[in-house]
Amino acid sequence: MNQGRYDLVVIGGGPAGYAAAMRAIDFGKRVCLIEKSKVGGAGVYHGALSSKTLWELSQRVKNVNETIVSLGRDRFELSWEEVKKTLEEAVFERKFQYSCHIKLLKTNRADLFTYIRGYGKLLDPNTVQITKEDGEIEKIETDYVIIATGSSPRGLPNIEVDEKIIMTSDGIDQITDFPKSLVIVGAGVIGCEYATIFSNFGKTKVYLIDRGDHILPFEDDDISQIVAKNLEKHGVTIHHKASLDRMEIVDGEVEYEITADGNKEIIRVEKALLSVGRVPNLQNIGMEELGLKMGKTGRHLGDDDTQTNIPNIFAAGDVSGRIALVNMGEIEARHAVERIFGGKTERLSYDNVCTIMFLEPEVASVGMNEKQCIEKNIPVKVVKLDYSVMARAIAMRKTQGFFKIIVTNDEDMRILGMRAVGEHASSAIQAVALQIKTKQGISELAELIHPHPSIVEGVQECVRMLLNKSIFKSSVFKDKLACYSLVDGVKTPLQRL
Numbered sequence: 001m002n003q004g005r006y007d008l009v010v011i012g013g014g015p016a017g018y019a020a021a022m023r024a025i026d027f028g029k030r031v032c033l034i035e036k037s038k039v040g041g042a043g044v045y046h047g048a049l050s051s052k053t054l055w056e057l058s059q060r061v062k063n064v065n066e067t068i069v070s071l072g073r074d075r076f077e078l079s080w081e082e083v084k085k086t087l088e089e090a091v092f093e094r095k096f097q098y099s100c101h102i103k104l105l106k107t108n109r110a111d112l113f114t115y116i117r118g119y120g121k122l123l124d125p126n127t128v129q130i131t132k133e134d135g136e137i138e139k140i141e142t143d144y145v146i147i148a149t150g151s152s153p154r155g156l157p158n159i160e161v162d163e164k165i166i167m168t169s170d171g172i173d174q175i176t177d178f179p180k181s182l183v184i185v186g187a188g189v190i191g192c193e194y195a196t197i198f199s200n201f202g203k204t205k206v207y208l209i210d211r212g213d214h215i216l217p218f219e220d221d222d223i224s225q226i227v228a229k230n231l232e233k234h235g236v237t238i239h240h241k242a243s244l245d246r247m248e249i250v251d252g253e254v255e256y257e258i259t260a261d262g263n264k265e266i267i268r269v270e271k272a273l274l275s276v277g278r279v280p281n282l283q284n285i286g287m288e289e290l291g292l293k294m295g296k297t298g299r300h301l302g303d304d305d306t307q308t309n310i311p312n313i314f315a316a317g318d319v320s321g322r323i324a325l326v327n328m329g330e331i332e333a334r335h336a337v338e339r340i341f342g343g344k345t346e347r348l349s350y351d352n353v354c355t356i357m358f359l360e361p362e363v364a365s366v367g368m369n370e371k372q373c374i375e376k377n378i379p380v381k382v383v384k385l386d387y388s389v390m391a392r393a394i395a396m397r398k399t400q401g402f403f404k405i406i407v408t409n410d411e412d413m414r415i416l417g418m419r420a421v422g423e424h425a426s427s428a429i430q431a432v433a434l435q436i437k438t439k440q441g442i443s444e445l446a447e448l449i450h451p452h453p454s455i456v457e458g459v460q461e462c463v464r465m466l467l468n469k470s471i472f473k474s475s476v477f478k479d480k481l482a483c484y485s486l487v488d489g490v491k492t493p494l495q496r497l
Contacts, residue, residue, distance in 0.1 A: 006032045008340070009128050009142040011120035011285065014041020016317025016329030017148035018098070023337040025105075025112050032140060033113070034120040034130055039098045041150050042318075043326045044091060046170045051193060053090040054173075055358040057083060058200035062234075062360075065202065075202065080177045083201075087173060122286030125310050144312045144340050147301060148333060149285060151278035151318035156185070159247050159274065165254060166247065166272045169194075178203040181269035183256055185244060187215035189357050191275035192227060196360045199234035206236045207269065209258060213241050216357075220370045223363060223421055226400070230360040239265075247272060280319040295321070305347045306336040314340070323353060352436040356426040361401050364425040366433045367417030368406060374489050379409035380416060381494065383462045384482040387422045389472055390461075391453035398423040403458045405432065405442075405466075409485055412441050413466055424455040431459065442466060 008024045010017045013035030024031040038045055057078070064076045105113045118132040122145065130138045153168035155161055163171030169190060182198055184191045187210035198204040208215070208231070215231075215238065216224040228238060242260040249255075254272040258265055280300065286292070292310055295303030300321025306314045314336040317329030331348070338344040357363040373380045387393040387401035401422020407413040418432040431445060442463040450457045464470040465483050474481035483494045 004030075004141075006030050006114070006140060006142040008032070008144045008146065008337070009034065009120070009140060010146045010148060011122075011128065012041070012148035012150055012281075012317070012319070013039040013115075014148060014150045014317060014329065015043040015326045016150075016319075016333040017041075017146070019330040020146045020148060020316060020333035020337050021113070023334045024341065025109065027337070027341040028112065029341055030112055031114070032128075032142070033115050034118060034128070035115070036117070036119040038095070039102065039115075040094060043329075044094045044098075046173060048326050049094055050087055050091060050173050051169070051190075051197070052358055053087050054083070054197045055193060055200075057086055058197045059360075061202070062200040077203070078201070080175070119284075121284060122290055122292075122313070125290065125312055145314070146333065146336055147285065147308075147313065147315045147319055148317045148329070149281040149319050151280050151324060153274065154277045154279050156244075156247075156274060156276060160249075161274065162249070165249050165252065165270075166274065168274050172273055175271070179269075179271040181205040181207070182271045182273060183207040183209065183254060183267070183269045184273045184275055185209045185247070186275035186277070187211070187217075187238070188275065188277070189216070191273075192216060192231070193358050194273055194275065195231055195236050196358065199231060199236050200360065202234075205269075206231075207267065208236055208238045209242050209244055209256075210238055210240050211242065218371075219363075219365075220404075220419065222402070222404075223419060226361070226421060227359045227363070230400075234360070278318060278324055280321055282319065302332075302336075306332055306339065323350065323355075325353070325355060328353060349437070352433045354426075354429055354433050361398075361422045362425040364420040364429045365418065366429045367415070367436050369417055369419060370404075370406065370486065373406060373416070373486060377488065378416070379485070379487045380406050381409050381413065381466060381485050382406050382483070383465050385458050385462050385465070386480040387458070389477065389480050390455060390458045392455050392457070393423060395453055396423055401425065403428065403462050405459070405462045407442060407466060409487065414439055414441050418459075422455075428456050428459055431456070 007029035008031045010020045010033050013033055021031045021033040061078060069075060102115050106115060116130055118130040121129045123129050126141055128140050128142060153170055161168055182204050184195050187208055192215055195206050195208050199206050214224040215228050239258055239260050242258045244258055246257040254269050256267055292308055301308050302315030302320045306316055308315055316332035316336050318324045320332055335348045352366055354366045384402055384404045388399040393399045404419045406417045407415050415432055415435045418429050420428045445459060446463045446467055450460050461470055465474060472481060474483045485492045485494055
């Protein structure tokens with residue numbers, strides 16, 4: 001066991017905590033990583049990796065069936081046992097990588113890296129108490145602390161979650177067979193992703209409870225509409241403008257009561273999934289004793305660029321409450337370490353965060369959308385290009401979707417945001433994210449030679465349209481192309497050839 005004072009103690013071994021520990025090693029600092037359960041956190045277990053493995057598998061099943069059923073053949077089916085085997089293989093592969101990495105680090109760089117399995121609690125700004133599985137208690141001293149304890153699924157009042165019949169994302173992977181019917185509470189990203197997954201497999205009748213008038217309420221209407229249309233096409237019933245009045249287990253099944261448009265309805269299903277957000281894991285880490293305060297919104301730690309109100313204590317990842325994504329947790333953690341040991345003064349920017357929603361079709365985003373521009377009254381120009389005019393989409397026979405790029409309403413046309421909806425969407429936004437970060441205009445993208453045929457060629461055609469030198473003219477393909485200004489919430493078509 002390493003003795004003496006550490007330069008950094010990281011509490012939590014999920015994506016953020018692990019990234020923080022590894023970045024500290026880069027600076028030659030002595031770091032102790034504390035994890036109470038499983039290294040990798042929700043990024044590996046019951047979260048990003050597991051749900052996306054399910055999505056990838058369900059997409060393959062759906063794509064195969066779209067082809068063979070159209071040819072008059074019987075549907076292809078997978079058993080849940082086969083699905084579960086693939087899921088377990090994916091989780092084990094990532095888990096094994098972490099385990100090997102830690103073991104080798106402990107052997108080769110024991111002078112810098114210590115890993116302790118246990119529950120970490122701050123006794124004072126420089127002392128961390130670790131309670132191990134066998135009850136042994138150890139106290140260690142440190143110069144700095146990064147709290148990266150992650151988050152847990154949010155519950156709902158008066159609904160008892162047993163993780164077998166009424167579940168959260170922590171329990172959905174543990175089912176023993178495809179449920180015949182499933183109700184999902186919450187029409188945000190996670191709820192819509194699981195609705196997509198189970199409807200793709202084609203063995204589950206899915207119901208989705210949406211409090212608003214459209215799913216994915218934070219996104220533009222054209223995105224939520226295309227996703228909703230595809231969900232309904234695959235048999236999903238969406239309860240729009242619905243309030244959940246009651247949900248309980250009756251005779252081993254789930255009975256729920258909703259009110260929608262003034263009408264009450266009682267429905268019985270086999271399983272339920274609560275997908276109503278996540279809450280930071282802040283219990284019993286010493287917050288109250290230290291006077292560690294939440295940020296201005298009351299929802300997160302690390303209000304000052306990952307730093308808390310106690311100068312040597314930082315927070316990163318889901319516990320910071322800003323953007324609950326693996327990539328952002330890692331970036332926040334690395335940023336905190338670079339502030340501590342690298343003297344970094346540039347503040348972390350959230351303006352060019354790339355995200356992907358695993359839906360039908362895939363949705364990728366970076367920067368602002370139209371709805372946000374309208375809310376903030378930012379004058380912009382918008383260009384929209386349909387997938388049906390992209391050669392690669394035609395070759396793939398996947399022509400549903402569009403690109404939308406938003407730029408400033410001036411001669412510079414600096415990029416503010418992009419939405420990509422369709423096959424390979426996540427591959428199309430990186431260049432735009434870089435342009436946002438560097439605050440550049442669109443001329444470089446217009447002149448860049450893109451590979452052909454590729455989906456990213458659509459980015460080039462979008463910016464060419466804004467510059468009035470596109471190959472396809474929006475005045476001709478009015479149903480496929482659009483180019484307009486958005487000022488004071490008013491949409492005005494731009495004069496283009």
